[in-house]
Structure formats: structure tokens, C-alpha cells
Amino acid sequence: MISTKLPQLRPPSCNTHLITNCKKANGFQMGILYLALYLIALGTGGLKSSVSGFGTDQFDEKDEKEKTQMAYFFNRFFFFICTGTLIAVTVLVYIQDEVGRSWAYGICSVSMFVAILIFLSGRRRYRYKKSSGSPIVHIFQVIAAAIKKRRMELPYDISMLYENSSEVSRIHHTYQLRFLDKAAIMAEGDFESSSMAPNPWKLSSVTRVEEVKMMARLLPIWATTIVFWTAYAQMITFSVEQASTMERSIGDFQIPAASLTVFFVAAILITLALYDRLIMPLWKKWKGKPGFTNLQRIALGLLLSTLGMAAASLAEKRRLSVAKHVGRNTATLPITVFLLIPQFFLVGAGEAFIYTGQLDFFITQSPKGMKTMSTGIFLTTLSLGFFISSFLVTVVKRVTGSHDEQGWLADNINYGRLDLFYCLLAILSFINLVIYLICAVWYKPKKSKAAVEMEALQLAQEKC
The missing domain is CATH 1.20.1250.20 (MFS general substrate transporter like domains)
Structure with missing residues (x-):
């Protein structure tokens, strides 16, 4: 908005039909323009990658009522995004052409400022979930541990694999991508001698391995x-x-x-x-x-x-x-x-x-x-x-x-x-x-704990 309003930040208006007579923007003016565009791209990337995940964190998947509400959330979330796009290509374009470019950008700036205030007003009501570390590091740790133990045989009983997660946060073992299961095989030297805590680059829990499996299973759908x-x-x-x-x-x-x-x-x-x-x-x-x-x-x-x-x-x-x-x-x-x-x-x-x-x-x-x-x-x-x-x-x-x-x-x-x-x-x-x-x-969706327990019971009955 400022670059369109201040004459020092933009080249003079071109009042002739001969484009060759128009004065080009200097380096400083182009720098301000690129700075604005990069800031918009940076803000958009951070917003888009976070707002949807933060929105779903407000719903408890264990509560059936809230789980149903979350299904509606994705549709309404995208609906409001498209409503904003519709206003941008109609109302704001008209204001830009008929009133002035600085007015259109000014309305956008004020709207974003009001949106920030509305967002901050609800910070005490939001549900926050604690981060358990960098997901990228966790993925590399599991892959590194699996590669180091690639020559080891998997145990016949999956209960022999290492698991230190609480029952509430535990993800049950699946039989896809079994190569990664080798990261959970306990071997000599996997634990730190001082604290007896596992070295994450040598040994991963079944839950951590299953998290990596879940991300890997997303890739074919992604592609x-x-x-x-x-x-x-x-x-x-x-x-x-x-x-x-x-x-x-x-x-x-x-x-x-x-x-x-x-x-x-x-x-x-x-x-x-x-x-x-x-x-x-x-x-x-x-x-x-x-x-x-x-x-x-x-x-x-x-x-x-x-x-x-x-x-x-x-x-x-x-x-x-x-x-x-x-x-x-x-x-x-x-x-x-x-x-x-x-x-x-x-x-x-x-x-x-x-x-x-x-x-x-x-x-x-x-x-x-x-x-x-x-x-x-x-x-x-x-x-x-x-x-x-x-x-x-x-x-x-x-x-x-x-x-x-x-x-x-x-x-x-x-x-x-x-x-x-x-x-x-x-x-x-x-x-x-x-x-x-x-x-x-081929994809196996994430199952609830009750579904996993029911499946395990059925397998046990079949073996009997």
C-alpha cells in the first residue's frame, strides 16, 4: 500500500500510449516491490501451513461429536478461503480500477490487522498441543536406526520390539513397511551408559517407527x-x-x-x-x-x-x-x-x-x-x-x-x-x-485404539 501511495517508491505515471517514453522503476523502487512480494509469500506460506493444523487441534478426535464437527470444519474453512478470493477478484478489483490501487491495498492491510486482533482475542480459549520435537529429525532417526540394523532379523513376536510410549499416546504396530521395524530392535550399545536412556539414532520405539510409517504411507496419495x-x-x-x-x-x-x-x-x-x-x-x-x-x-x-x-x-x-x-x-x-x-x-x-x-x-x-x-x-x-x-x-x-x-x-x-x-x-x-x-x-487408514484391539482379538480367535 505504501509503495503505491508514496511517489518516491514508484515510477511516475505513464500518460502516453508510447511505452518507450515511460520511465522505468529504479533499483530502490524494485527492491521495495520485491521485498513486499517476498513478505507476502513468507506470510502466506507460514499461515497456510499452520492455520489448518491449528484449527483441527481445537477438536477432540476422541469425542464423537467433535469428530463430526471437524468433518464440517474442512469444508467451511475452504469455503471462507474461496469467499475471500471471490471478493478479491470482484470488489477489490473494481476499487483498484475505479478508485485507486492504494485504496485496494489499504483495505487489505486494514482487514489483515483486524483479523490479527480477532485471532489474538481468542488466545485464552484455544487448545494448545505441546510439540514433541522436530518431526524431520524423528524421521531421520528412525531411518538411520533401521539402516544400521538392516542385517538383523526381526523377532517372531512383535512384543519384543522396544516401546517406551505411554498407553495413551501409543500407536500399535502395523505390518506394512516392515523394514522400518528394525529400528525398534534392541541391541547392545543402544542405551546411553550414563542415563540408560535409548540413543534415538540407534533405537526407536514402535510408536516412533509407526509415525514414520504413517508419513511414508501418505506419499503415494501425495504423488x-x-x-x-x-x-x-x-x-x-x-x-x-x-x-x-x-x-x-x-x-x-x-x-x-x-x-x-x-x-x-x-x-x-x-x-x-x-x-x-x-x-x-x-x-x-x-x-x-x-x-x-x-x-x-x-x-x-x-x-x-x-x-x-x-x-x-x-x-x-x-x-x-x-x-x-x-x-x-x-x-x-x-x-x-x-x-x-x-x-x-x-x-x-x-x-x-x-x-x-x-x-x-x-x-x-x-x-x-x-x-x-x-x-x-x-x-x-x-x-x-x-x-x-x-x-x-x-x-x-x-x-x-x-x-x-x-x-x-x-x-x-x-x-x-x-x-x-x-x-x-x-x-x-x-x-x-x-x-x-x-x-x-493399498493405503491402510489410521485406526482407532478400539478398532486395533478388536482386530487383535479376531486374530487371536482365528489362531485358536
């Missing part, structure tokens, strides 16, 4: 959700370029091409509202559960994304046929921009399911002391999706282009084959969906 954000990145870039060539008038008003992202936000809000107020209550009455499981929501998101890419390919094929008929250099093609709405709504609805499903999955299926870390892992799917998106565009341009032609992704999309690019994304999304379903079947 198979990256493709969604790759497709999403293409939708919010090429769809705007498509819209800029299409008829966008409603009466005397012309919709800005960039404003069509509102349909994304609208699709998310509508999907979340319907799911929260209609689907979840009906599902609870029918199945006795508060809505779909997190893995089911992720699957729905991936399916809707695949359908969205297919719809985008068909819409682009139709747009290209019109461009070929009337002339590829025509500025505005005689085809309505509302042809793009199905792809916006399908991918937007998919985002509503996959974002809340991922958030729920990575928080509830991670160890208690690693919730912030698991949220950070979830957020890396977004960043990696956008990186892979850029890489995919580069590869497609290089493979399909030539000296005379620019291939599928031409600078003027009327001369390209964006429909084939969308078709490629639809195929990749479908393959990814199949792989995800295999990983989801």
Missing part, C-alpha cells in the same frame, strides 16, 4: 494428486487466452477475459454449499457417516478434473472450427464465451472436493506431532503441479513445434491445437486417476 494441480494451472492460463478471442458481451457490458476465473470460484462455493448443507446430512442419514471419506473426495476431485479436461478439449475443438471458418486472424470470433463454463465448473467442483479431501487426509492421517509438516506436504502438491505445468508446456512446444510452425501451443492460439493439449491432459489425468485408486486401495 497422485499433483497432476490435478497441473491441469488446474493450464485451465487458469489458457482458458483466459481462449476467452480473449470469444464473444464476451452481455448487452452493452463486456466481460473482461481475466474475470472469467469467477466461474471457478463460483463452482467451488456452490459445490461446498451443496455438499455441506445437502449431501453430508443425507449421507449421514443413509450411511451413518458425515459425508464422503477424504479418499473418496480426492477421487471425486480427480474424476471431475478428468471430465473437465475432456470438456475443455471439446470446447476448444468447436472454437477452432469457428476460427477456421471465419478466419484465424479474426480478433473476436462469433462464438459465445459461455461455451467455456462447463470446463470451469467441472474443474472448480473438482478443486472443492480435492482440496478439502487432501486437507482432511493429510491432517487426520498424520501423527499428532507432524500435522504442520503434513499440511506443508499437502501444499507442495500445488507448487509442484504448477512447476510440472510449466515443464509440460515447454516439452509440448519443443516436441510439436518446428521451424515453420509453433505446434499445439502457438502464440496465436487460433493457429495452434490447444484441443489436443487438453486431450493430452485428460489422458494423463485418467491414467493418474487409475494409479490413485490403486494407491487408495
Whole structure:
């Protein structure tokens, strides 16, 4: 806000149509701009990776009523995020264009200051959970101990493995990733001679090993959700370029091409509202559960994304046929921009399911002391999706282009084959969906203590 208000922190306004006559920003002004952008990125990263985990800490998973309320929390949490996005791309953009850029940034600054005050006002009512140390260090300790004991044989009785956690916080042994169990084998030299406490780099408890297993089991699900954000990145870039060539008038008003992202936000809000107020209550009455499981929501998101890419390919094929008929250099093609709405709504609805499903999955299926870390892992799917998106565009341009032609992704999309690019994304999304379903079947969700005890009882009865 300050850089847009003070003339010393920005270059003078450009009142001419000749861009070459505009004065460029100096080093100091660019430094202030980059400093502001980096501070926003730093604050956003810290906020996003912490707020969802801290929010779920306010619910007691052992209380069935609060556990049900937590299922609603993820939907409403994302709903308010999208509401803020909707206000940003409508109200604040209007204020920025019609009133002034400094007013728009000023409103954001005041809003954040008020949000901080509201957050701090409830600090005495929040539930705080003590940290048990760095989760990354704990993971490396288990891996290091397992590697050191890789040649040792696992005992036939799992009760012989080392365990020093209290009964309340104990995580029961599972039979996946058994190599890591070797970190819990007791051997000579594992205990410190002075205090008789175990050396964490040589010996880990079963609970600590199971925590690492839980994080490892998240990785296949994590990997198979990256493709969604790759497709999403293409939708919010090429769809705007498509819209800029299409008829966008409603009466005397012309919709800005960039404003069509509102349909994304609208699709998310509508999907979340319907799911929260209609689907979840009906599902609870029918199945006795508060809505779909997190893995089911992720699957729905991936399916809707695949359908969205297919719809985008068909819409682009139709747009290209019109461009070929009337002339590829025509500025505005005689085809309505509302042809793009199905792809916006399908991918937007998919985002509503996959974002809340991922958030729920990575928080509830991670160890208690690693919730912030698991949220950070979830957020890396977004960043990696956008990186892979850029890489995919580069590869497609290089493979399909030539000296005379620019291939599928031409600078003027009327001369390209964006429909084939969308078709490629639809195929990749479908393959990814199949792989995800295999990983989801392989994944063993975290079980409650009662469920573990019941399973152990059944195994004992079978042996008898």
C-alpha cells in the first residue's frame, strides 16, 4: 500500500500510449516491490501451513461429536478461503480500477490487522498441543536406526520390539513397511551408559517407527494428486487466452477475459454449499457417516478434473472450427464465451472436493506431532503441479513445434491445437486417476485404539 501511495517508491505515471517514453522503476523502487512480494509469500506460506493444523487441534478426535464437527470444519474453512478470493477478484478489483490501487491495498492491510486482533482475542480459549520435537529429525532417526540394523532379523513376536510410549499416546504396530521395524530392535550399545536412556539414532520405539510409517504411507496419495494441480494451472492460463478471442458481451457490458476465473470460484462455493448443507446430512442419514471419506473426495476431485479436461478439449475443438471458418486472424470470433463454463465448473467442483479431501487426509492421517509438516506436504502438491505445468508446456512446444510452425501451443492460439493439449491432459489425468485408486486401495487408514484391539482379538480367535 505504501509503495503505491508514496511517489518516491514508484515510477511516475505513464500518460502516453508510447511505452518507450515511460520511465522505468529504479533499483530502490524494485527492491521495495520485491521485498513486499517476498513478505507476502513468507506470510502466506507460514499461515497456510499452520492455520489448518491449528484449527483441527481445537477438536477432540476422541469425542464423537467433535469428530463430526471437524468433518464440517474442512469444508467451511475452504469455503471462507474461496469467499475471500471471490471478493478479491470482484470488489477489490473494481476499487483498484475505479478508485485507486492504494485504496485496494489499504483495505487489505486494514482487514489483515483486524483479523490479527480477532485471532489474538481468542488466545485464552484455544487448545494448545505441546510439540514433541522436530518431526524431520524423528524421521531421520528412525531411518538411520533401521539402516544400521538392516542385517538383523526381526523377532517372531512383535512384543519384543522396544516401546517406551505411554498407553495413551501409543500407536500399535502395523505390518506394512516392515523394514522400518528394525529400528525398534534392541541391541547392545543402544542405551546411553550414563542415563540408560535409548540413543534415538540407534533405537526407536514402535510408536516412533509407526509415525514414520504413517508419513511414508501418505506419499503415494501425495504423488497422485499433483497432476490435478497441473491441469488446474493450464485451465487458469489458457482458458483466459481462449476467452480473449470469444464473444464476451452481455448487452452493452463486456466481460473482461481475466474475470472469467469467477466461474471457478463460483463452482467451488456452490459445490461446498451443496455438499455441506445437502449431501453430508443425507449421507449421514443413509450411511451413518458425515459425508464422503477424504479418499473418496480426492477421487471425486480427480474424476471431475478428468471430465473437465475432456470438456475443455471439446470446447476448444468447436472454437477452432469457428476460427477456421471465419478466419484465424479474426480478433473476436462469433462464438459465445459461455461455451467455456462447463470446463470451469467441472474443474472448480473438482478443486472443492480435492482440496478439502487432501486437507482432511493429510491432517487426520498424520501423527499428532507432524500435522504442520503434513499440511506443508499437502501444499507442495500445488507448487509442484504448477512447476510440472510449466515443464509440460515447454516439452509440448519443443516436441510439436518446428521451424515453420509453433505446434499445439502457438502464440496465436487460433493457429495452434490447444484441443489436443487438453486431450493430452485428460489422458494423463485418467491414467493418474487409475494409479490413485490403486494407491487408495493399498493405503491402510489410521485406526482407532478400539478398532486395533478388536482386530487383535479376531486374530487371536482365528489362531485358536
